[in-house]
Amino acid sequence: MSYGALHVARTGLDAQGFRMQVIANNLANVNTTGFKRDRANFETLGYQIMTQAGAPSSAENRYATGLNLGTGVELAGTSRMETQGTLQTTGNALDVAIEGAGYFQVQMPDGRTGYTRAGNFDRAPDGTIITPDGKPIQPQIQIPEDATSVSIGADGTVSAQVAGQSEATELGRIEIARFANPSGLQAIGDNILVETASSGAPLVGAAGEEGRGTLRGGMLEGSNVNVVEELVDMIETQRAYEVNSKMIQATDEMMKNATQTL
Incomplete structure (x- = not known):
């Protein structure tokens, strides 16, 4: 006993x-x-x-x-x-937060698609919007060299003010992936999650549609740790x-x- x-x-x-x-x-x-x-x-x-x-x-x-x-x-x-983390204003044009459900999509070195809530993006030498460690977002969006300012709309539309043009030029749209069971995503480090059989297939589309959250340009989502x-x-x-x-x-x-x- x-x-x-x-x-x-x-x-x-x-x-x-x-x-x-x-x-x-x-x-x-x-x-x-x-x-x-x-x-x-x-x-x-x-x-x-x-x-x-x-x-x-x-x-x-x-x-x-x-x-x-x-x-x-x-x-x-x-x-x-x-649960939603606190949204923090940064003033950086390439910072973007998701308010609601969904994940940004990034291209992994092995060709797979990774998913992340971290929207602290940067600009590669060729103008491609990338993560801090160099992974391009999906679909890829390039910022012209002569762009004087960049803005990201609530629906994910990325626009840039180009020198010599009076109106902003639309460069593309950041699409958001939503999952039936987001807790089933597997964390692999570097703020990246990957799809599993438990998470289900991603439902990709515009922000603010079909249950996907909206985007907040110039802001970042903080950790939800209390x-x-x-x-x-x-x-x-x-x-x-x-x-x-x-x-x-x-x-x-x-x-x-x-x-x-x-």
Whole structure:
């Protein structure tokens, strides 16, 4: 019986250790543009059924509840919380935030399409709008060399004021991808997510249409991490870890006493 308690407490230590890592990653990315916090989800391990509920306890009676012994806990997965981050005005013409559902599309080096909420874009030497690490947005949009100013509309339309022209020139439109299950997207680093079977296929189109959010030029979406909430979760996790540690110590002392007595 004591060996079983040691195993259960060990699974508790492992689970709380994983949760602390999730919290640490959330806090580390508190200032990351467009970052969405993760939540650790747990589930029980299998149960040892010593006595089945409803089994005969005598010739005329049956057990009302039975005897089931749990074997611990495990991390079932992590869920990304898709709540809106705070919009921050930057004044940079190529900064753009999504207000609502959806993701920007970028071209990955391997040819795949990546998805991101980080709209801190830049301009390549050839005028292409790119991410800070050089990934071009999809569809690609190029800014003329003689453009004096650039603006991004709520529907994703990118316009530029070109020297010698009285009216702004439309350069293209930033399209937004929406997913049936955005939490199913897989994070691969660099603020990039990729499609999975769980996320479903992207529904691509203009911003503000068919459930896609609108765009806010000259703004960035901040992380949705709430430092106070994360600190509360961190303290709770620390206490749970300590309790499981004490359980191992208590079980060890019980086994030691039993050995000495026998």
